[in-house]
Structures are given as structure tokens and as C-alpha cells.
Amino acid sequence: MPPYAQDLPLLLLAAATEVTDAIHHGTVAAGFTDIRPTHGFAFVRMAPDGATVVEIADHLGVSKQAASQIVDELVKKGYAERNPHPRDARAKLITLTERGWACTRAADAAAARFTDHWAATLGPAAVTDLRNALARVVTPGRVRPAAW
Numbered sequence: 001m002p003p004y005a006q007d008l009p010l011l012l013l014a015a016a017t018e019v020t021d022a023i024h025h026g027t028v029a030a031g032f033t034d035i036r037p038t039h040g041f042a043f044v045r046m047a048p049d050g051a052t053v054v055e056i057a058d059h060l061g062v063s064k065q066a067a068s069q070i071v072d073e074l075v076k077k078g079y080a081e082r083n084p085h086p087r088d089a090r091a092k093l094i095t096l097t098e099r100g101w102a103c104t105r106a107a108d109a110a111a112a113r114f115t116d117h118w119a120a121t122l123g124p125a126a127v128t129d130l131r132n133a134l135a136r137v138v139t140p141g142r143v144r145p146a147a148w
Contacts, residue, residue, distance in 0.1 A: 019114055026110020032103045034077055042070055043104050050095035079103060
């Protein structure tokens with residue numbers, strides 16, 4: 001491995017942690033003080049059309065029971081609701097409530113501020129180049145907490 005690349009995995013993990021922390025701090029600052037970063041990763045799967053507990057479990061890389069506990073917590077706190085599934089009478093479709101969408105908008109704003117900070121530090125062209133390089137090697141769509 002070339003010497004310049006040996007710490008790349010650690011730098012990417014550190015960057016992911018910084019993004020997660022920045023988004024979490026942004027949502028807390030916006031008044032959503034009763035959520036954890038894991039909830040945000042579940043929101044990603046529920047938006048825009050909802051998801052079943054099984055789909056949320058798969059997305060988060062956790063058991064169905066763990067996902068069910070997360071959903072129970074989000075429903076209790078008013079961020080999500082259970083609805084009849086349009087194609088499966090046995091399943092429930094978990095969707096974001098208005099409060100869940102408001103939290104998602106706060107998370108999006110925090111993510112934009114994070115990107116703006118990097119652009120101010122590295123320059124817009126460097127951030128665009130970094131984004132494009134990562135897009136060539138990262139599989140998009142599956143955003144979840146790291147599992148060990």
C-alpha cells in the first residue's frame with residue numbers, strides 16, 4: 001500500500017463521525033433534544049415513502065427486535081407513526097410525522113452547514129472533487145451507523 005494511503009480508512013471513518021456529530025448537534029440545537037444519531041439513520045430509511053420494521057432493521061444492520069424498539073421510541077416521541085401497509089395486511093408502514101419531517105429538515109440544514117464549512121476550509125472546487133471521487137468508489141444509498 002502506498003504510504004500516502006495507509007491512513008485513508010481511518011480518515012474516512014473520522015470524517016463520517018464528524019458528519020454524524022455535526023448533524024446530531026444541529027438537530028439538537030434546532031430543538032430536537034430527545035433523539036440519537038441512530039434515529040436519524042432510521043429517518044433516512046423511512047423517508048420519503050415509509051418502511052416496514054424489517055426494512056428498517058435491514059437498513060440499520062440490526063435485528064428486527066432492535067428496529068422494533070427504535071420504532072416504538074420514535075412513535076412514542078411523535079416522530080413516526082404506524083400505518084396500514086398498502087400491499088401487505090400483516091405489516092405496518094412506518095412513516096415520519098410532521099415532527100419527524102421537521103427534524104429531517106433540521107438535519108438537512110446541519111448537513112449543508114457541514115458541507116459549507118468544508119468548502120470554506122478546502123475551497124469549493126476541492127470539495128466538489130472530493131465528492132466526485134467518493135461517488136466513484138462508494139455505493140450510494142445505504143447510510144447507517146457503523147456495526148462491528
